[in-house]
Amino acid sequence: MNFELDTEQDLLRKTTRDLLSGVYDAETRNAITATDRGWNPEVWRQFAELGLLGLPFPEEHGGMGAGPVETMAVMTEIGRALAPEPLLDAVYTPGGLVAEVGSDEQRAAILPRVAEGELLLAFAHDEPGSRWPFTDVRTAATRSGDVWTLTGRKNPVLHGDCADTFVVSATLPEGGTGLFLVDAAAEGLTRTAYRTHDERRGAQLALEGVTAEPLGASDVADATDAIVAAQVRAQAALCAEAVGAMQETLRLTTEYLKQRTQFGAPIARFQALTHRAADMYVLLELATSLSLYATMALSDGIVDPTVASRAKLQVGRSARSIGQEAIQMHGGIGMTAEYPVGHYVSRLTAIEHTLGSTEDHLRVLAGAVTEHERVDVTGN
Amino acid sequence: MNLTLTDEELAFRDELRTFFTTEIPAELRERVAAGRPLGRDDIVTSQRILNAHGLAVPHWPVEWGGKDWTSVQRHLWLDELQLASVPDPLPFNTAMVGPVIAEFGSQELKERFLPATANLDIWWCQGFSEPEAGSDLASLKTRAVRDGDDYIVNGQKTWTTLAQHADWIFALVRTDPNAPKRQAGISFLLIDMKTPGVTVRPIKLIDGGYEVNEVFFEDVRVPAENLVGEENAGWSYAKFLLGNERTGVARVGATKVRIARAKKLAAQVRLGSGSLLDDPLFAARVAELENELLALELTQLRVVASSADGKPNPASSLLKLRGSELQQAATELLTDIAGPDSLPVGADGIDSPDWAQRSAPVYLNNRKVSIYSGSSEVQRQIIASSILGL
Numbered sequence: 001m002n003f004e005l006d007t008e009q010d011l012l013r014k015t016t017r018d019l020l021s022g023v024y025d026a027e028t029r030n031a032i033t034a035t036d037r038g039w040n041p042e043v044w045r046q047f048a049e050l051g052l053l054g055l056p057f058p059e060e061h062g063g064m065g066a067g068p069v070e071t072m073a074v075m076t077e078i079g080r081a082l083a084p085e086p087l088l089d090a091v092y093t094p095g096g097l098v099a100e101v102g103s104d105e106q107r108a109a110i111l112p113r114v115a116e117g118e119l120l121l122a123f124a125h126d127e128p129g130s131r132w133p134f135t136d137v138r139t140a141a142t143r144s145g146d147v148w149t150l151t152g153r154k155n156p157v158l159h160g161d162c163a164d165t166f167v168v169s170a171t172l173p174e175g176g177t178g179l180f181l182v183d184a185a186a187e188g189l190t191r192t193a194y195r196t197h198d199e200r201r202g203a204q205l206a207l208e209g210v211t212a213e214p215l216g217a218s219d220v221a222d223a224t225d226a227i228v229a230a231q232v233r234a235q236a237a238l239c240a241e242a243v244g245a246m247q248e249t250l251r252l253t254t255e256y257l258k259q260r261t262q263f264g265a266p267i268a269r270f271q272a273l274t275h276r277a278a279d280m281y282v283l284l285e286l287a288t289s290l291s292l293y294a295t296m297a298l299s300d301g302i303v304d305p306t307v308a309s310r311a312k313l314q315v316g317r318s319a320r321s322i323g324q325e326a327i328q329m330h331g332g333i334g335m336t337a338e339y340p341v342g343h344y345v346s347r348l349t350a351i352e353h354t355l356g357s358t359e360d361h362l363r364v365l366a367g368a369v370t371e372h373e374r375v376d377v378t379g380n
Numbered sequence: 381m382n383l384t385l386t387d388e389e390l391a392f393r394d395e396l397r398t399f400f401t402t403e404i405p406a407e408l409r410e411r412v413a414a415g416r417p418l419g420r421d422d423i424v425t426s427q428r429i430l431n432a433h434g435l436a437v438p439h440w441p442v443e444w445g446g447k448d449w450t451s452v453q454r455h456l457w458l459d460e461l462q463l464a465s466v467p468d469p470l471p472f473n474t475a476m477v478g479p480v481i482a483e484f485g486s487q488e489l490k491e492r493f494l495p496a497t498a499n500l501d502i503w504w505c506q507g508f509s510e511p512e513a514g515s516d517l518a519s520l521k522t523r524a525v526r527d528g529d530d531y532i533v534n535g536q537k538t539w540t541t542l543a544q545h546a547d548w549i550f551a552l553v554r555t556d557p558n559a560p561k562r563q564a565g566i567s568f569l570l571i572d573m574k575t576p577g578v579t580v581r582p583i584k585l586i587d588g589g590y591e592v593n594e595v596f597f598e599d600v601r602v603p604a605e606n607l608v609g610e611e612n613a614g615w616s617y618a619k620f621l622l623g624n625e626r627t628g629v630a631r632v633g634a635t636k637v638r639i640a641r642a643k644k645l646a647a648q649v650r651l652g653s654g655s656l657l658d659d660p661l662f663a664a665r666v667a668e669l670e671n672e673l674l675a676l677e678l679t680q681l682r683v684v685a686s687s688a689d690g691k692p693n694p695a696s697s698l699l700k701l702r703g704s705e706l707q708q709a710a711t712e713l714l715t716d717i718a719g720p721d722s723l724p725v726g727a728d729g730i731d732s733p734d735w736a737q738r739s740a741p742v743y744l745n746n747r748k749v750s751i752y753s754g755s756s757e758v759q760r761q762i763i764a765s766s767i768l769g770l
Contacts, residue, residue, distance in 0.1 A: 003681070009381075250768075254769065268770045282701060285695070286676070287675075289682060290675050292678065296382060299382065366663040370663075377383065
């Protein structure tokens with residue numbers, strides 16, 4: 001039993017942290033997120049140089065062949081810095097599907113370019129009105145000879161505004177859900193880009209008979225398991241990002257309590273505040289524990305949606321409370337766009353609503369309470 | 381980074397599991413699992429079986445019966461003990477006074493007390509709290525004045541758990557009322573409860589039971605050889621003791637057993653055409669509690685895995701704080717499951733089951749866990765100051 005990063009993993013964490021802390025202060029971040037793209041191509045280039053864009057991909061395709069622990073280490077730093085670069089949405093999740101499901105040719109054609117920062121992907125799966133766990137895909141795939149076409153709507157497609165290639169889920173003629181590659185410039189594809197409340201970007205896709213290339217060998221197969229696995233990995237990564245964001249949110253709050261003076265004393269003298277800060281610390285540690293759990297399970301080769309739901313439930317509860325308390329304890333300054341804490345809270349709220357809200361996960365877990373006598377960590 | 385236990389650790393765990401479930405009488409463990417009260421003899425019986433196999437005080441120094449285990453092994457011992465519903469070894473003996481004597485006592489005190497303490501031949505109680513010294517323990521007033529080879533002790537302790545069974549009390553007493561700091565004038569003294577001038581008066585609690593007492597000292601003559609360590613150095617021994625006390629307090633295993641039991645009982649409570657367990661609102665409450673407990677267990681494992689040197693970790697305040705809350709949540713759950721059947725208490729010959737009749741007293745009794753051993757507010761204060769620097 002070991003909860004520590006090894007030397008190389010710790011170096012990766014530190015390198016990522018140094019890079020981001022060198023780039024992003026609150027002012028720079030606000031300036032970058034106000035641009036059309038919303039993130040910094042120069043930082044993206046540096047990610048590519050460091051190998052972060054190919055981190056989880058096989059070495060034969062320009063990647064680093066790293067595992068879930070490395071992804072967690074990087075995502076925690078993304079969260080801490082509130083870096084807007086779409087590492088998860090444009091690289092890890094859709095690229096992971098290409099690595100998992102794609103043919104050798106597709107992997108060779110796509111992954112090295114993603115790792116080099118030349119190609120942006122996005123995973124178009126959710127549909128208007130869908131709630132996690134979302135299985136009832138309405139976007140339909142039809143085949144005419146060797147040509148596949150897709151028709152339907154996808155929303156939200158996170159960071160779909162800038163993607164060059166989409167990985168799109170669609171219902172297969174014989175049932176099941178297949179995955180397809182769709183070029184962003186394909187005829188019949190309408191992309192409506194938008195901003196999200198956490199200063200990120202997204203898009204809705206309308207597909208009307210869009211030509212698509214099946215992901216994988218020529219036989220189109222049901223990819224439901226691969227989609228579930230990709231979501232479990234993405235949920236673990238989001239939990240890690242949230243932990244980084246909560247660490248920084250708590251740090252900002254405790255610093256503020258020490259520095260802000262009212263009634264002739266630093267407000268850190270008031271137990272009404274310090275005891276609540278202690279509760280924030282407790283919630284952060286509980287969330288950290290379950291984030292580690294989700295990552296370590298993946299690292300042990302266990303891809304289990306229940307584990308991901310457990311992590312997402314605790315992280316969601318912690319994020320909600322830490323976020324609200326952080327703004328409250330800052331007072332008015334916490335409400336301003338100039339100050340970072342509100343932006344962290346916005347991001348934490350967005351993470352809560354991505355890949356299943358806190359209550360979506362609780363609902364799933366509640367439905368399964370009779371399936372075990374008790375919950376055990378290390379297996380019996 | 382990995383969550384798995386090594387093969388050796390798994391074998392170790394299985395060996396303990398087999399021992400606890402075969403050597404400790406099943407009738408005793410069932411009573412613990414069902415939340416029924418234990419008598420003095422039950423606790424003595426269980427601890428002596430553990431001690432005969434070297435399992436009562438594994439965290440003590442090896443020469444006094446300890447095991448030189450890793451922190452993971454110590455965790456597995458405690459976890460399996462609780463999962464098997466083995467009565468806890470008496471904490472006043474094994475977690476409190478024993479380690480203090482082993483660490484700070486003279487050779488003579490060690491030989492005189494440690495074997496008997498491990499085997500529960502001596503039942504200890506804890507003389508710390510006083511009517512005016514609760515969370516602010518250092519304000520304690522019980523005096524010990526040196527008189528030749530003795531101390532003369534006067535004063536009062538309170539909330540003294542199971543003093544009615546105790547042979548001895550380890551007490552914090554003020555030996556230097558003029559010390560520059562209050563903490564610097566306190567000593568750690570061992571007092572025979574049979575000494576003339578010691579009076580025990582029981583305090584009835586809200587669950588109807590007698591568990592704590594007031595202990596009065598009136599000109600109690602205590603041989604000076606019963607002083608642990610140095611005179612006026614008792615505060616540092618007390619801090620050492622409280623640090624030990626808090627590491628085992630999360631009681632994750634015990635809460636797991638309670639929640640598992642709650643689910644079984646809820647399945648027997650009729651609701652509409654099904655059972656209470658089928659109700660989504662109830663299931664969500666259980667699922668949330670199970671998840672909170674998992675998060676606590678993993679946090680405890682992080683502390684265990686990082687505390688190879690066995691030193692107290694400030695994060696143990698988190699374990700105490702959260703562990704108390706979840707023990708309380710589990711006992712609340714059980715009495716809420718009992719619902720109207722929780723109203724009768726101690727009634728024979730009625731249909732309200734025994735567990736339901738006991739559930740409200742157990743719930744009320746468990747309100748104590750966020751008060752004793754450093755209240756939740758004290759733990760928050762420790763987290764705010766030692767961890768957050770506030």
